[in-house]
Every structure is written in C-alpha cells, then in structure tokens.
Amino acid sequence: MMKLELTTLGLVFAILAAPALAQDYTLSGGGIGEEQIERGEDAFMTNCAGCHGDDLRSVDSNAPDLRGPVFAAGWTGNPLSEKFEKIVSTMPPGRGGSLSDQTYADIVAFILATNGVPATDSELPGDAEALDGYTVTEN
C-alpha cells in the first residue's frame, strides 16, 4: 500500500515553494497581449474566480487549481486548443459557451500570464483551430 517513496515526498515538499509567477513557461505558436490579459482578468473575476479563486487557487472542492503543479501537469505539452475547447464547452459548469470565443481566449491569456507566460504584442485568437498550433512548455 505504501506507494509513495520518501524521495517523492521530498520532491513534493520542495515543489511547494514555487508560486509560478516568474517567467516559468514559454508559449509557442503565438502570443498573449497586455490588453488582452487585462480583459481576461476582468472576465475571469466575473465568471470563474468564484470557483477557481481570484489567485487561481480553487475555492470549490470539485474545481481544479489553475496554477502551480496542476497547471504544470495539465496545461503543458499539448495543443492549447484542447484546454480552450474544454473550457468553451464546459465552463462555467452548466453554462458552457455562454461567453464569446474571444472572451474565453482572453481568459486563457490571463491564466497563462498569471502562471508566468510573458506578454507580447500579439493576442491569442478565439479560434480552436488556430490554437491547435499553440503549445505551452515549461522553461
């Protein structure tokens, strides 16, 4: 039953330190814009923060964190379109698709920025097909 070895335990305790707000991640395929991040922050606070927390730490037991280790594990490596489509179709719960695709993209830009993806002068498009070519990687 003891699956967790001490080394893992040490690792977990070490990782705790990393509120990933520095430039920890790179976005390839395009960029997120300053103004977009601000728009996304507003939309996130209104539509998402009630469950996912205004600091992206979940305040609802069923909702995942959108930062830290959960972000590192869930948002990196795959086409960004996957997360985008999941958010558009299911969030907020029961009201999937209730915001415009561009607003969802703005929210994604805000989530990426909060996790340390640097801003550029281009913006994330509200278009799943285009986001197929975007990937987040850990630095």
Place this chain on the structure above:
Amino acid sequence: MSRLGSPLVALSALLIAVPTLAQDASFTPVSDQEILNPDPADWLQWRATVNSWGYSALSDITAENVGELEYVWGWAMEPGDQETTPIVHDGVMYVANPGGVVQALDAASGDLIWEYRRQFPEGFREGRLNRGISIYGDKIYFPSPDAVLVALDAGTGQIAWEAVVADHENGKTLTAAPLIADGKVIVGYQGCNRFSEEKCAIVAYDAENGEELWRTITIERPGEGEEDTWEDIPFVLRGGGDIWTTASYDADAELIYIGVSQAKPWSRVSRANDGAGYYTTSTLALNPENGEIEWFRQYIPGETNDMDESFEHILVDIDGEPAYVNMGKLGILWRGNRETGEPLPAFDFGMQDQIDLNDDGTFAAYREGKIGEVGIPMTTCPSSTGFRSWRAMAFSPETRAVYVPMTINCDDGVVYTEVEMVEGGGGNGRSATNRIFHPDDPDNLGRILAMDVDTGEALWEFPMRTPANTATLTTAGGLVFAGDWDRNFYALDAASGDVLWQTRLPQAAQGYPISYEADGRQYVAIPVGVGGASWSTSVPEDLTPEVRRPAGGNAMMVYALPL
C-alpha cells in the same frame, strides 16, 4: 450584474416585514415530540424524519390512482445552483432558493407568505446552493452560503438570530440542512480543500438563542491518537473532511450520525501522505449533548480517488439489531450496528472497480492500479461524480429496500499531480480527466436501483439515458418518486419498478422531492433546476449531447390528485 449592496437589496430586506397573511397568530411551534414523531402531513426534516428514511406515511396517492396526478401550482426560484429540499409544517412550505433567498408559501395554493433575502458581502459569488432548511419551535434555520446559520421567525421571516459558523473568506460554506436534536441545531460545513488551520467541523447551537454549545472538527490533531494517522504531517496541511450532508438522530441511543468526506487533495500522491487520515471517509457517531465522538467508522483508510463513502444514514433495524445503512460513491451499501459502530456485511452493487471488501463488510484492499501515481493516467469506475452523491436514497418499510438514484459513468485518463504544500495551497490535485460511459452500461448514464437492505439483492433496476438527478421519495402508497436530467419525473411501483405515472418538467428534476398534506389533500413537490457539479452539468452535456435542455429555470413544482 451585482445586486449586492444596491438600494434595491435594502428595499427588499424591508419588504420581508410585510406578511401577506396573518401567519403569526396561527403558527403552532414545532415541539421536541414532533421532531421525533412528526405528523405525516408535515415534512419537517431534510429526509422527513430523524431516521432519514425519506419516506412519507401518507397513503392517499396509491399505485392505483397515481396515474391521475396533475399539476397544481408552481413557484419560480432564484437563479443559481439549485439542489433544495422544501419542508412543510401546518400547510406552509418553507424553501431556500439559490443565492440566499428563503420563502414561506401556502402549501395548498402557492401564495407567498413571507420572503427573506440575505445580503452578502461585496463580490460574493451569486446563486450559491443550499440543500435544505430546518424548523423547530417557532423558527426556521437557514444554513447560508456565507457560512452563517440564520434563524428566522417562522411566522414572519424576520431574523431571530445569526451565528457565524465558519469563515466564508477562508472558503467555508454551509450547504446541508441542519439536524434538530436534543433542543439543538446541529450543522456541518464544507470548504476544506485548501490547506488551513481552520478545519471543517460539526457545530451545535442552542436553538433558542444561537449560542454555540460545541464544535467537533473532522480532522485528527497531531498527538490525538496513539499513532498519527496523517503520518505526522503538520496539522495545517491536513485537508478535507468536509461535511455536506445532514446528520441522522437516534434519541434512544442518544447518538447522531454524520458522514465525513474524503481527505483533500483527493489522491495520496497529491497529499504526500499514505496514512488513514482520521476522520475522513467516515461515519461519526456523536453525543448530541457535548459533541464527543462515541464511535467512528472509517470505510476506506487513506481513500485516494475522491470517493465520499458516507452520505445520509438510514436508521433501520436489521435482524433485530439497531442498525444503519449508508451508501457512498462506490455504490456499496455499508451496514453497521448503530449503537456500537460494529460493521455488518456490506453489499457491493457491483460496478465499482477500485476496492475489495472482506466478508465482514470492512475494507480489504485497493485493486491493482487504483492508487494514482503522479502524472500517470488511470481509469476509475465510478468517476469522481460517484455512482451516487448528494441525491439521497429513500427507504421503504414495506419493501425493506433502499431506492438509490445513480449516475453510472467512469473517469478515463485521470491524472493526479502534486500540489503546493503550504498554507493556502492544496486543492483537489487533479490535472485532467475525461468522463466515459461505464463499459458494462454503454447506453445509459442513469439508474434507479432498488436494493434489499437485508440481502443486498436488487429488487429491480430502472435505467435512464441521463443521470438520476433527484433524491428518491418513498410513500406508504407503495410508490417511489424520482426524476432525471432529461426533465422526466416518475412515480414507480416500489415493489416492481413499473412506471405508474410520468410527466415532463420545464427543466431537469433536481433536488429532493417530498410529500405532504394540506387541508386534507396529499401533494408531491419536486424541485427543478440547473447548476451543481459535473454529474448535472458536464457529464450529461458531454456524454448525452443529443439531450437538450433550456439554459436556466429553477422552480418548485407541486402535484396532487384531482379534487
């Protein structure tokens, strides 16, 4: 959008003072005797009676005449996450809406008697859910989403007293109806997914004045037991143990029974801990006098897949023994002696793939591959929705069966991850999942299971394309009422499972149906609505996309036989 702090709110707060009927004069207080042995015309508690049967002793509506049921009145409710239970006393229905609104309605006509609107702090999320309220003496007890217990004058809706149960700014919230026992109002709270010194707890208040009498936290403190079941991790990093159902009460045994949720984060790998984690995933039997834990029973030590194993406790004697039954997300009917906590053999409904049981009804072991490892996708049946959840099962003394509202689905590609092991960190630790149909039931998400509590045999099973989305209601007329996500509301024959009546609702049946009598007529009330967790949102939206519903629409719908 925000209606908080606006002059309108102040106005409506004043409006509560305008009782449209002279309710005050006619109101008869609810006595201790009635709490223990209510008039069948009333539905006084969350599950009707303190033994949590969810059973109405009314028998005017029967298998023979139920086909004639007709719509009598409805009442639209506030928007938000809707999972309510109405209660009824002396022909008045009291109901909590999402977003902190409570109303008293004439239970025969649907006329408004009074309304209470809670004013929340600035920025508080709108439309937060409530699963029920309570009545005792001359007061209604409303567990408010901002973690305040509000006592209202049952005749007028005026605030009698308020008690801050926990800190809503620290994520704490009240969702479950309080239990009335021993002159006290006893309520638990949830919101313990982030690491904090403030643990989830069960708290008792003096019903008359709101004085806090005791508080029992659900997490073992370091040094409390002989061996630390959290493997000596700091107290602040012990998460979970949320309470989101109502306790049951046995006045003879002088015990209350309440279910404690799993540890958080959900997976052992995320919480950096393999310990049993007392008192998570347990039944606590508490002395209502002082809150002391008289016995507890942990169903799965160190539970690791978000399987809440303890919801409502149905108190029923088995083989002449004072016993209880309880079913959690895995669909296992746990049974035990309710005076001692001693296990009785358990019945696995047979679709979970996570654990094995011993013959005596205790946990044996996790199956191969069912304890997550960081970053490695795994499959679990059920998914974290559970085969069942807050939608309570009802018991019928005539059939000796429990009627279980289920959603049959699995998690595929669940990935658990580390979490931030600091105060304020935590969360559920899951970074990905996909919901899929159960391989043994590829066409249906929903089911009502009738299970014999003595033998574990299925009397019958009633499949539904979408999830069962209400609690069940049993009646002395030999009926079981339940509804689904696809807006169907059914009356089934308790013995055979035959559909005797059904109707199409404007929105999903969602909440706890009840039956009551007013002016000599028996009614059945069913809440409808939207919101809630993935069982009633993303799971049916993703897996049964051909089923379309309106976007909103919370309401109470009331049915009766023609006059």
